[in-house]
Amino acid sequence: MSATIETGARTRPDTEPVVSLRGASKAYGPIQALDDVTLELRAGEVMCLAGENGAGKSTLIKILTGAIRRDNGEYLVDGRDLGTPSPSEARDAGIGVVYQELSLLPDLSVEENLLMGQLPARRGITRPAELRRRAAAMLERVGLDWLDPGTEVGTLSLAVQQLVEIAKVLGASPKVLIFDEPTTALSESETKALLARIHQLRDEGHAIMYVSHHLEEMFDIGDRVTVLRDGGLVTSQPMSDFDHDSLIASMVGRKIESLYPATSRTVGEPRLTVRGLEPDGAAAPIDFEVRAGEIVGIAGLLGSGRSELLRAIFGADPVDGGEIEIDGERVAAGNPRRAVQAGLGLLTEDRKRLGLLLELSIRENASLAHIDEISRFGIVDRKRERSIVDQYLGGLKLRAGSWEQPVSSLSGGNQQKVLLARWLATHAKVLMFDEPTKGVDVGAKAEIYKVIGDLAAEGLGVVVVSSYLPEVLGLADRVLVMREGTIAGELAAEGATEEDVLALASTSTSTTTNDGAAA
Amino acid sequence: MRFLKNTQLDPAPAGAGAPAGAAAGPPAEREERILTFGDVFGRDAGGLIVLLVLFGGMTLASSEFLTGDNLANLARQVAVFGIIAVGQLLVILTAGIDLSVGSVLGLTGAITAELLVHGVGIVPAILAGMAAGAAIGVFNGTLVAYGKLPPFIVTLGMLGIARGVVLVLTDASTVQPLPESFGNIANGDFLGLPNLLWMFIAVVAIASFVLRRTVFGRYVYAVGSNPESARLAGVPVTRVLVAVYAIAGLLAAVGGVLFTSRLNAGVPTAGTGYELNAIAACVIGGASLFGAKGGAFGAAAGALIVGTLNNGGNLLAINSFYLQIIIGALILAAVAFDQWQGRRSRSS
Numbered sequence: 001m002s003a004t005i006e007t008g009a010r011t012r013p014d015t016e017p018v019v020s021l022r023g024a025s026k027a028y029g030p031i032q033a034l035d036d037v038t039l040e041l042r043a044g045e046v047m048c049l050a051g052e053n054g055a056g057k058s059t060l061i062k063i064l065t066g067a068i069r070r071d072n073g074e075y076l077v078d079g080r081d082l083g084t085p086s087p088s089e090a091r092d093a094g095i096g097v098v099y100q101e102l103s104l105l106p107d108l109s110v111e112e113n114l115l116m117g118q119l120p121a122r123r124g125i126t127r128p129a130e131l132r133r134r135a136a137a138m139l140e141r142v143g144l145d146w147l148d149p150g151t152e153v154g155t156l157s158l159a160v161q162q163l164v165e166i167a168k169v170l171g172a173s174p175k176v177l178i179f180d181e182p183t184t185a186l187s188e189s190e191t192k193a194l195l196a197r198i199h200q201l202r203d204e205g206h207a208i209m210y211v212s213h214h215l216e217e218m219f220d221i222g223d224r225v226t227v228l229r230d231g232g233l234v235t236s237q238p239m240s241d242f243d244h245d246s247l248i249a250s251m252v253g254r255k256i257e258s259l260y261p262a263t264s265r266t267v268g269e270p271r272l273t274v275r276g277l278e279p280d281g282a283a284a285p286i287d288f289e290v291r292a293g294e295i296v297g298i299a300g301l302l303g304s305g306r307s308e309l310l311r312a313i314f315g316a317d318p319v320d321g322g323e324i325e326i327d328g329e330r331v332a333a334g335n336p337r338r339a340v341q342a343g344l345g346l347l348t349e350d351r352k353r354l355g356l357l358l359e360l361s362i363r364e365n366a367s368l369a370h371i372d373e374i375s376r377f378g379i380v381d382r383k384r385e386r387s388i389v390d391q392y393l394g395g396l397k398l399r400a401g402s403w404e405q406p407v408s409s410l411s412g413g414n415q416q417k418v419l420l421a422r423w424l425a426t427h428a429k430v431l432m433f434d435e436p437t438k439g440v441d442v443g444a445k446a447e448i449y450k451v452i453g454d455l456a457a458e459g460l461g462v463v464v465v466s467s468y469l470p471e472v473l474g475l476a477d478r479v480l481v482m483r484e485g486t487i488a489g490e491l492a493a494e495g496a497t498e499e500d501v502l503a504l505a506s507t508s509t510s511t512t513t514n515d516g517a518a519a
Numbered sequence: 520m521r522f523l524k525n526t527q528l529d530p531a532p533a534g535a536g537a538p539a540g541a542a543a544g545p546p547a548e549r550e551e552r553i554l555t556f557g558d559v560f561g562r563d564a565g566g567l568i569v570l571l572v573l574f575g576g577m578t579l580a581s582s583e584f585l586t587g588d589n590l591a592n593l594a595r596q597v598a599v600f601g602i603i604a605v606g607q608l609l610v611i612l613t614a615g616i617d618l619s620v621g622s623v624l625g626l627t628g629a630i631t632a633e634l635l636v637h638g639v640g641i642v643p644a645i646l647a648g649m650a651a652g653a654a655i656g657v658f659n660g661t662l663v664a665y666g667k668l669p670p671f672i673v674t675l676g677m678l679g680i681a682r683g684v685v686l687v688l689t690d691a692s693t694v695q696p697l698p699e700s701f702g703n704i705a706n707g708d709f710l711g712l713p714n715l716l717w718m719f720i721a722v723v724a725i726a727s728f729v730l731r732r733t734v735f736g737r738y739v740y741a742v743g744s745n746p747e748s749a750r751l752a753g754v755p756v757t758r759v760l761v762a763v764y765a766i767a768g769l770l771a772a773v774g775g776v777l778f779t780s781r782l783n784a785g786v787p788t789a790g791t792g793y794e795l796n797a798i799a800a801c802v803i804g805g806a807s808l809f810g811a812k813g814g815a816f817g818a819a820a821g822a823l824i825v826g827t828l829n830n831g832g833n834l835l836a837i838n839s840f841y842l843q844i845i846i847g848a849l850i851l852a853a854v855a856f857d858q859w860q861g862r863r864s865r866s867s
Contacts, residue, residue, distance in 0.1 A: 316751055340753030354751055357744035359811035368741055369752045371734050378733045422752065 016079065017042050018175050018207040019064070019095070024073035026059050033059040034070070035231045041176055041207040046198065048222035048239065049211045050251050052468065056231040057211055061180055064209075065097050066090035078175070096174030098165050098182055106154030111135035113153055114168050142167045142197060159190035166197070177201060178209045183217060184302050195221050213302065213467065215244060216506065227251055248498060252470060260474035261453025267477070268292035269327075271461035272313075272344075272430040277322030279305060279312035282485035285322060290430060290461035295452065297476025297493060298465045299501045305485035306465045307349055310432045314346040315339045326429055340369055343429035347419055347436055349465075355419045356407055363389050363403040365418050370426045392421035397447065413444025420451060430461040437471065449475060469498040481505050566804035566820035573827050581834045589830070591713050595705075595781070597826035598715035599624075599774045600793050601819055604800035605726045606770030608818040609763045611801050612730075613743045614810025615663060615670035617764060619655065620771040620797055622681035624790030627652045628775030629685045632694035632785025641701050649772040655681065656768020660761035678794065685787045694785030702783030704776075715777060719819070722770065727815035739763060743810025799846065800825055803853045812857070824849070 017040035026034040034056040041047055051057050062068040063075070066085040075082045077093045085093065104113045111131050112119070115138075120130040135149035142163045153161060162182060169177065179198065183191040198221060202208050210221055218225060218239070225242060227234040227250045234250055242250070272290040279286070282305060290296045300306050311317045313324055315335045324331045324339075332338040336346075348354035357365055366389045367374070374384045389403055396417040400410060407418055416436065423431055433452065437445045452475060456462045466472045472479055476493045481504035489504040577584040603620050610617040631648035635641065655677060662673045707714045730736035738759045741749040750756045771790075778789050804821030806813025825846055832842040 314751070336751050337753045337755050346751060348748075348751055353745070353747065355748050357741050357748055357811070359744040360740055364737065364740070368737070368749070368754065371737055372753075375734045378735060380732055380734055380737065382732070 018078060020076045021060075021064065022074050022076075024060070024063055024070045024075070026063060026068065026070050032231050034063070036073070037228065037231075037233045039226055039233075039236070041209055043175070043205050043207045044202055045223045046202050046208045046210055046221050048218040048225040049209060049228065050215075050218060050225055050247060051228035052251055055228040055251070057228060058180075059231075060228065061097070061178055061209075061211065064090070064176075064178060065095055091172055091174075094173070094175035095178065096169035096172055096176065097178040097180065098162070098169055099180050104153045104161055104165060104168070107152065109150050109152055110139070110147060110156075110164055111149035113164065114138050114149070114171060138167045138171050139164070141170055157190075159186050159194070162186065162190075162194065163197070170201075174206070176207045176209070178211070180211050181213065182210075183212060183214065191217065214506075215247060215502075218247075219244075244499065260449050265293040265453075265457050265477075267294045268459060271327055272463070273323075273325040273328075274313060275323045275325070277309075277312055277324065278320035279308045279485060280317060280320065281305065281308070282320075284486040286487055288480060288487065288490075290463055292459045292461060293456050294478070295456045295462040295464060295476045297472035297479040298463060298482060299467075299469060299472045299479055300482030300488075300505050302467060304482040304505065306467075306482050307434050308485065309482065310346055310434050310463065310465060313339075313432065314344055316346070340426060340428075343427075345369070345423035345426055345428035345431045347416075347423060347431070347433045349434040349438060351412070351415055351419065356415060358406070358408040360407060361404045362393070362398075362400055362407050362410070362418055365407045366393060366403075366421045366425065369422045373426075388425050389421070392424045393417065395424075396421055396451065413448075416444065416448060420448065424451075424455075428460065430463070431455060432463040432465070434465045435467065436464065437466070437468070469501055473498065473501070566817045566824065569803075570820045570824050570827070573824060573831075577827060577831045577834075581831065583834050584831060589834070591716070593823075593826055593830045594713050594716035594719070596830065597822050598713075598719040599778050599781070600796050601719050601800065601822035601826075602722045602770050602777070603774045603790075603793055604797040604804075604818045604822045605722050605815055606767035607794070607797035608801045608804075608806055608813055608815060609726070609730075609739060610670070610767045611743075611798070611806050611808060612739050612810055612813060613760060613763050614746075614808070615760070615763070616674065616798065616808065617659065617767045618671065618674040618794045619659060619677035619681055620767060620774075621790040621793035621795075622678045622685070623652050623655050623768055623771040624775040624778060624793055625787060626655075626681040626685045626688075626775070627772035628779035628789050629689050629694060629785045629787060631776050632697060632779050633688065635697045635701060636694055636785075641698065644701075645776050648776050649769055652772020652775065653765050653769040656765035656771075657761060659768065660764030663764060664757040664760035682791075689785065689787040691787050693787070695783070697779070697783050697785070699783075701780055703780075705778075705780035706783075715781070718773070718777065722773070723815050723819040730815055735759070735762070740811045743812075796825065797822075799850050802850055805853070805857070807857055 019039070019041040021037070021039045024034060024037050024039075025032070037056070037060060039047075039060065049057050049060065059068070063070045066087040066089060069084045075085070077095070080093075082089065082093055105116070108116070111134075114135045115131060120127045120134065132149050136145070139145060139147055139149060144160070144163055144167065147156075147160065147164075153164065156164070166177075177198075182194060186194060195217065198208060198210065202223075210218070212218060219242075222239040224236065225239050225247065226236040227247070229251060269292055270289040271292050274286060274288050276285040276287060286309060288296070298306050298309065308317065312319045312322075315324075315331070315333055315338060318334050322333075324333065326342045326344060329342065331342040331344065339346075352358065357368070363386065367385050370388070371380060371385070374381050374388065386403070393400075393403065398410075398414055398417045398421075400414065407415060410418065436448055436452065452462055452464065464472065464475050466475075473493050473496060479491045479493050479496060479501060480487050481489050481491065481501055483505055491500055491504070583589055603624065607617055607620060627648040630651050631644045634644035634647055639647075659670075659673050659677055662668045663670050666673075705715055709717055730739065738749070738754050741752070741754050742756050742759050746756050774793075775790065779785050782789075800821035801813060801818045802808070802821065803824055804813065804817030804819070806817060806821075828842055828845060828849075829839075831837075832839060832845075
């Protein structure tokens, strides 16, 4: 702690930076994740890092923490060149990170978590009293003096765990604190408390980098903002130079309208009807329908229940009640197999965990959902299987040496195409896409958008969930905005702005646009 | 492997059987692929190569190895636990494990023997034994698939239960005499080859066909690769799991009947430790305990490798204690190879 006190007084941006990263680049194969980025963090200042998904924010954080090696550029902490540090060297140099996903061990106590790796011990035997004393001191620094250090971490609320995590990071006396999406799992009031705590840490003289998708939080807490786009540095300016719109414009930058397919489709009969559906944790039952030829977008903040809604429709999770109909026919609840047979398809958000079968080949991955239909007496018609895979993967311009190579050898965009082909081959009536372009490069994005547009034009009902607002607004005909597990409002995509969506999606920041926007 | 070379030369007609009735083909640029060793034996080529090398080595080392009598002997030794290994393989492919197969072998063999002693006909007695094996498998599978219990624990429990039931049932003594004709099942020959070998071949061939050509087989690999992905693609994951354990139980029962027939007596301790042999055969044959990797030929090859080592060790008068060491080392080598390959493919 003593190190930071030297620079402790509320400093102005013209002092020496604590961290200075100059000309840093990082490429993953052909993809340039970060390109010649320069960043300075100063004591007593909160620097916000803004950018779309895939802009290079996580890569930048990983370079700072030593989790990955940068390709070039230099990295100075307090004027000392760190070279390419390992994570422990970065930590010793004073870089502390609070991750989006907590790194605490849920089955151990708070005190054990706080001092894990440096448990006070004498000849290998722990000293419980000393452990408790030091843990209590650490907790006090983040205002958790009321918390019994012996409590099991798993029993605490996420907000408290977040604070314990911060206490743990502070235990290493960092000069720099990096917060990576810290409010993802927190409620509104918990977020407020956390932001206040971060302000306090700043005033104690820490240099802080804050990464979030929530623009409001950035304006709330940021002194300066650095904007990344497509791996490159756009600008680094005082926060006060920006307002909402100019910051979004700076993040998005390019003209994206052309990416999206034209919306000259004829809308027909309802294909998917959702009635009174209550996913787990929904504040109110959900009703909506999707018509043939229509693309319905679902927007909302992280944790607003978008994926849960899709999973509930698909039968992947049990629901408290409600009915799903496809083309007027009721679909049995809670059974994805029935849903697939009824003509539903779900392209999941987490490809690796919930979509792909990494050990299997491209062909086996693509044919999994319809393999029943191309089989007689349970025996796969392999000629037909191959021709169907050829047809759909060929149509998606998948670049691969052979359909027999493992699907894990493909890039993110191509993996997404394999999953897309899986659902196209089922001749689904309604397809639901959960973050269809997450981790997909711009070129493949445009192709995926085109496929989604074509599917709707063929008369399918399409549902698209995305946390990337321009994508929702660009693709969809109508946008349903979710909040707290249920639908908070509906907008016609044409003419709606991102602010309209955000206003519906967030509770506290609701302004006068709320009434005007809710169609 | 010369014969495989020949098939390469045979130009598989490129346009043969244009996808009959399938949706209009794409602008097909499908290059005709050259048939390789790996294509024929698919996911399990590695174990077969080791086996061939081992066979070659044994033939050179011992003049008695490559004789009809010895090979028939080898086949009899390997068949029973090879059949169990195939059942084990199905379970391992779903990233599970079945520790109960040895005990189930003992129990089902004893059930069949008891029924025979009490004058039940041979066919009903065999069917009863197999039904018992399948029922135990369904029980295991239900606990794993619906009860969400770890397969290791479920089948460890069943390992104890089934063995205990045999001992109670038989009072820990051998069940005999059994009818002569029952003994002929496992000890007889057909077309100059032991019946046991025919059955082993049949089980391996059927399992291989099921795994490669049927929807069920595809589902087995899918469940082993990622059960949640598979479920969200419409795979009936729970049913697949129950079926896989049921098949393992059924094949253990087949092993039990054959074992009993071979000795023509119900032995209460029959099959003790077979589950570990079966797992070893699968692993040596290229199966991964993390699921979705391995094949029936591989498991069969693994069983034959273990059997050949034992057989060869006897012929060469190698102390059987050393053989245990060799087999153990082989398992480690197989798994290390598997890991190394996995790391290589992940990093590419």
